Amino acid sequence: MRRDESLNKHAALLKYLEKKLALAKGKVKRAEKALAKVQENLRPADLPVDLETISDEERSLLRKIGLSMKPFLLIGKNSRPST
Numbered sequence: 723m724r725r726d727e728s729l730n731k732h733a734a735l736l737k738y739l740e741k742k743l744a745l746a747k748g749k750v751k752r753a754e755k756a757l758a759k760v761q762e763n764l765r766p767a768d769l770p771v772d773l774e775t776i777s778d779e780e781r782s783l784l785r786k787i788g789l790s791m792k793p794f795l796l797i798g799k800n801s802r803p804s805t
Contacts, residue, residue: 776784
């Protein structure tokens with residue numbers, strides 16, 4: 723008796739999970755279709771011919787300067803001592 727109930731419960735769970743899997747596969751299929759459609763129409767932007775690139779040395783120096791800066795900017799602080 724209990725074994726039959728257990729088997730029925732597992733069968734129902736299996737059926738439920740199979741249904742969810744089928745729905746998920748359908749969603750993935752639709753998403754892949756939509757992505758393919760978007761990628762079809764996607765063209766790379768025209769880049770200017772005279773790109774200015776930063777060398778690795780410049781990048782490391784700018785990074786070092788940026789890391790040494792404070793993580794905030796004081797605005798409106800009066801530099802004069804109060805009287």
